[in-house]
Amino acid sequence: MANIISHTVKNISHSISNSWTSVLYSTLLISGSRMAKTQWEKLFMIWLAEHDQNHVGLGMVGIDFDDIFWIISDFEKQKEFVVGIAQNTIDEKYWNQLDYETDGDTLTQLLNLWINVFSNAQIVDVIPRGDFNWYNKPNLSEIEMKCPIHHIFLNQLGNTEKDCCYLCYYN
Numbered sequence: 001m002a003n004i005i006s007h008t009v010k011n012i013s014h015s016i017s018n019s020w021t022s023v024l025y026s027t028l029l030i031s032g033s034r035m036a037k038t039q040w041e042k043l044f045m046i047w048l049a050e051h052d053q054n055h056v057g058l059g060m061v062g063i064d065f066d067d068i069f070w071i072i073s074d075f076e077k078q079k080e081f082v083v084g085i086a087q088n089t090i091d092e093k094y095w096n097q098l099d100y101e102t103d104g105d106t107l108t109q110l111l112n113l114w115i116n117v118f119s120n121a122q123i124v125d126v127i128p129r130g131d132f133n134w135y136n137k138p139n140l141s142e143i144e145m146k147c148p149i150h151h152i153f154l155n156q157l158g159n160t161e162k163d164c165c166y167l168c169y170y171n
């Protein structure tokens, strides 16, 4: 099984193995948790952190362009953030902060797929939706919560802080 990064209505679809998906999202969380400033950016990171195969199942964590709660008036900034967290991962080689060895060249290819899917999308592609497709949406009072060890945003899918951290739980 695998996960799909896609923009389905534009016939763009990339299949990524379950294990590489976890590496990809782990590094995006490291990068994006440092970069997120606005409420939307923090919510995006928490929503990304929900894409945890330990909680929701192997092969269940693909992301389509249309899954994202784009807001038309902020779309260009939101797109810049979503692309930027991947570019920053490449620039800063954030895979070196993982607790395990990984192949930076392969990961860079996957990060570039992510960048391509989102950087090629335009505002006319946005199909308005009411929210992200949450499993367990945090209260706005909880969106600053980060793992004290990994400094990444936590999802709300576990019973303990460790269970809610993509990197603690993955190890």
Ligand SMILES: [Zn+2]
Pocket: 147, 148, 149, 150, 151, 165, 166, 167, 168, 169
């Ligand atoms: Zn952690």
